[in-house]
Amino acid sequence: xxxxxxxxxxxxxxxxxxxxxxxxxxxxxxxxxxxxxxxxxxxxxxxxxxxxxxxxxxxxxxxxxxxxxxxxxxxxxxxxxxxxxxxxxxxxxxxxxxxxxxxxxxxxxxxxxxxxxxxxxxxxxxxxxxxxxxxxxxxxxxxxxxxxxxxxxxxxxxxxxxxxxxxxxxxxxxxxxxxxxxxxxxxxxxxxxxxxxxxxxxxxxxxxxxxxxxxxxxxxxxxxxxxxxxxxxxxxxxxxxxxxxxxxxxxxxxxxxxxxxxxxxxxxxxxxxxxxxxxxxxxxxxxxxxxxxxxxxxxxxxxxxxxxxxxxxxxxxxxxxxxxxxxxxxxxxxxxxxxxxxxxxxxxxxxxxxxxxxxxxxxxxxxxxxxxxxxxxxxxxxxxxxxxxxxxxxxxxxxxxxxxxxxxxxxxxxxxxxxxxxxxxxxxxxxxxxxxxxxxxxxxxxxxxxxxxxxxxxxxxxxxxxxxxxxxxxxxxxxxxxxxxxxxxxxxxxxxxxxxxxxxxxxxxxxxxxxxxxxxxxxxxxxxxxxxxxxxxxxxxxxxxxxxxxxxxxxxxxxxxxxxxxxxxxxxxxxxxxxxxxxxx
Amino acid sequence: xxxxxxxxxxxxxxxxxxxxxxxxxxxxxxxxxxxxxxxxxxxxxxxxxxxxxxxxxxxxxxxxxxxxxxxxxxxxxxxxxxxxxxxxxxxxxxxxxxxxxxxxxxxxxxxxxxxxxxxxxxxxxxxxxxxxxxxxxxxxxxxxxxxxxxxxxxxxxxxxxxxxxxxxxxxxxxxxxxxxxxxxxxxxxxxxxxxxxxxxxxxxxxxxxxxxxxxxxxxxxxxxxxxxxxxxxxxxxxxxxxxxxxxxx
Numbered sequence: 021x022x023x024x025x026x027x028x029x030x031x032x033x034x035x036x037x038x039x040x041x042x043x044x045x046x047x048x049x050x051x052x053x054x055x056x057x058x059x060x061x062x063x064x065x066x067x068x069x070x071x072x073x074x075x076x077x078x079x080x081x082x083x084x085x086x087x088x089x090x091x092x093x094x095x096x097x098x099x100x101x102x103x104x105x106x107x108x109x110x111x112x113x114x115x116x117x118x119x120x121x122x123x124x125x126x127x128x129x130x131x132x133x134x135x136x137x138x139x140x141x142x143x144x145x146x147x148x149x150x151x152x153x154x155x156x157x158x159x160x161x162x163x164x165x166x167x168x169x170x171x172x173x174x175x176x177x178x179x180x181x182x183x184x185x186x187x188x189x190x191x192x193x194x195x196x197x198x199x200x201x202x203x204x205x206x207x208x209x210x211x212x213x214x215x216x217x218x219x220x221x222x223x224x225x226x227x228x229x230x231x232x233x234x235x236x237x238x239x240x241x242x243x244x245x246x247x248x249x250x251x252x253x254x255x256x257x258x259x260x261x262x263x264x265x266x267x268x269x270x271x272x273x274x275x276x277x278x279x280x281x282x283x284x285x286x287x288x289x290x291x292x293x294x295x296x297x298x299x300x301x302x303x304x305x306x307x308x309x310x311x312x313x314x315x316x317x318x319x320x321x322x323x324x325x326x327x328x329x330x331x332x333x334x335x336x337x338x339x340x341x342x343x344x345x346x347x348x349x350x351x352x353x354x355x356x357x358x359x360x361x362x363x364x365x366x367x368x369x370x371x372x373x374x375x376x377x378x379x380x381x382x383x384x385x386x387x388x389x390x391x392x393x394x395x396x397x398x399x400x401x402x403x404x405x406x407x408x409x410x411x412x413x414x415x416x417x418x419x420x421x422x423x424x425x426x427x428x429x430x431x432x433x434x435x436x437x438x439x440x441x442x443x444x445x446x447x448x449x450x451x452x453x454x455x456x457x458x459x460x461x462x463x464x465x466x467x468x469x470x471x472x473x474x475x476x477x478x479x480x481x482x483x484x485x486x487x488x489x490x491x492x493x494x495x496x497x498x499x500x501x502x503x504x505x506x507x508x509x510x511x512x513x514x515x516x517x518x519x520x521x522x523x524x525x526x527x528x529x530x531x532x533x534x535x536x537x538x539x540x541x542x543x544x545x546x547x548x549x550x551x552x553x554x555x556x557x558x559x560x561x562x563x564x565x566x567x568x569x570x571x572x573x574x575x576x577x578x579x580x581x582x583x584x585x586x587x588x589x590x591x592x593x594x595x596x597x598x599x600x601x602x603x604x605x
Numbered sequence: 606x607x608x609x610x611x612x613x614x615x616x617x618x619x620x621x622x623x624x625x626x627x628x629x630x631x632x633x634x635x636x637x638x639x640x641x642x643x644x645x646x647x648x649x650x651x652x653x654x655x656x657x658x659x660x661x662x663x664x665x666x667x668x669x670x671x672x673x674x675x676x677x678x679x680x681x682x683x684x685x686x687x688x689x690x691x692x693x694x695x696x697x698x699x700x701x702x703x704x705x706x707x708x709x710x711x712x713x714x715x716x717x718x719x720x721x722x723x724x725x726x727x728x729x730x731x732x733x734x735x736x737x738x739x740x741x742x743x744x745x746x747x748x749x750x751x752x753x754x755x756x757x758x759x760x761x762x763x764x765x766x767x768x769x770x771x772x773x774x775x776x777x778x779x780x781x782x783x784x785x786x787x788x789x790x791x792x793x794x795x796x797x798x799x800x801x802x803x804x805x806x807x808x809x810x811x812x813x814x815x816x817x818x819x820x821x822x823x824x825x826x827x828x829x830x831x832x833x834x835x836x837x838x839x840x841x842x843x844x845x846x847x848x849x850x851x852x853x854x
Contacts, residue, residue, distance in 0.1 A: 037850060037853075041846070050839075064826070064827035065824055065825070065826045065827070065828075066749075066824070066825045067749075067823055067824055068745035068746065068748055068749040068823050068824070068825060069743055069745045069746040069749065069822065069823025069824075070743045070744075070745050070746070071743070071823075073822070073823070074819075074822045074823055074824050075824070107796070107804045107805050107808070111805065111808070524741070524743075526661055526662040526663060526740050526741045526742065526743070527660060527661070527662070527740055528656070528657065528660050528661065528662055528739045528740045529738075529739050529740060564657050567642075567735050567738075567739060568638065568642045568643075570731070570735050571638055571641075571642070571731045571732045571734075571735040571736075572634065572635075572638045572731075573731075574730070574731025574732075574734065574735070575634040575637075575638070575727060575728045575729075575730075575731050575732070576631075576634060577731075578726075578727035578728075578730070578731065579627065579630045579631065579634065579724075579727050579728075582621070582723065582727060583621075583627060586618070586621045586622075
């Protein structure tokens, strides 16, 4: 005889099961919905990294705070793509634009349109000069070709700037630079003065500057014409035999609050023949007053990489000087060194001189390493290994290595330098009528127009870094140094700060160097014996394995410690229990 | 509350009673150091070599491997959470305790998470100290990554606990949890080849979007918290459903 079935209990259990299932489903739906909502809501976000690379910097906020009126950013983005990579990329772009809009506090309006979906948006994008990038990618088993739009237009105060293609890594700098430029009452004017034989070679650098400045040739100075009053800054690139009257006018303008970059060379190298020609800048005496005159000698930096591909050894040579960030090289703390890991210089000349009384002290941003020599350039550059070795040995025997200044800045009232201002040479100069009573000193200008205010000056003892090695734009490093220079001259620290959003160099301890120093040798690496080199490698290898062992051993020690702590109470309990049992027995 | 804490304490200590915890710890230590110092990340969009070859004082390599390591480690720590109770018959006894099912589920989750955190700290703290000695390590990024790793660990433990509650075999729980966590990792990879809309959804749910793109780069993001908390709430809810059904049924 079977037991009676409790129908109420069965129904209750069944109902309960259904309820539980439904609640499970409900929770799953809630989670999915929560994901979607959390994606759309503005995220609360804090960037705790030291470099602040993943968020907009305070400099961006400072630029936006200075803007009067509204800024409209119209983005033409392909928001829907069959490529997952493109979708992820667009998501990051949209996140950044959202963040910029929030940062603007109502000043910035972002309008996003998708030319891939709207014919009207496509027509507008094309009218603005925004062209899609054509990308092939694999979707399943098919190869798909898509047009990807990544263009942005920034509008402010009736003017606009168009970027045909932006990516998340350059979006912040590009947009904020555009906002900064557009918020200026008028486009800044940059005076361009290339050396007589360098106009063509430096055309790409000029083209680079013309994107941001109204670039104007500075002419007629040798005839006594003053620098145009509306010129904001001058780039004097590779001056050669500058007319004394022109040098005088430039100095006068600089002392009166001008802003100037001088990339001065004392040698020209013909790469085909190896012939080196010595030249005069015509502006050296002016730079000498500020302690920044390029010397006739060139710097021979021993810190050049001494190994080539395949372990082949090379002797350092004066043809190239690598100014690398670190000991010597570009000082990372200087604004002009912002985000600039390295620059390659050719036959660079050290800057020498003692600043005249009243002149500000130069601020060095570019130097050689501590182990550099200076050498007088020969008529022909010998690049053979034997010639280099001989030359290096001669230098080693003759001079002591030192650090040389290769680039420096000056900021302050340069007009107060009390060194007697030199009058241009008395020799007759074509087209340069000497004024009555001779050349007036700057402090006692006949027109009384010289007013002393803050000037800015950048000097680098080389111009070759600005010349592209192949047709096209200057190299990325050169373009960066040029941008940093003009931003510093224009006193736009915010833009430099934005550009300096690069990972801070975080080098590991150099065990090779430590081992080398432990040898107590002053010699360069090329003079080390094979056994010494092996000893250095062994020592560095041991140090590395020691670090690995410390980390791994530390982890194991902690695990063993945990194990001991976890076992101890139990052992004590067992011992206690055994003791009690023993006592009872 | 005291009963909940008692469950947490019991569940935090319980894995340490077995050999699996210590074996997992030792394997984790070997793998973590091997990949960090020597192997690096040889695949993916941004491959980079081991620490000394890269010459850069950073824990990026450790962060890049963290999701994969968690996919193997978490199942090893949580496979017995419910499965072992069920197999040995102690689950029935446990369910007779004067503790609500919710407190049991949450207590087991918190306890296992705690034991995982202890293990991770034991393995990674010396690594952080050594890298800090070797170079200028960005501690802000390390902290943000640790917070992100905590959310991700919580999500992984919740998933593995749910799987453990669905079976009575620890091995099955381990294998299924590992597969589930690897599948979650795979969402980020799938997003790169999936069609547009689906790619966005897959990416939103992936650990890549909520750890490697945020915490590992130094960001503390509420979106990551919502993502982690959502997975935890869902999985603990389903675990509760499962256990409550057994308690009722």
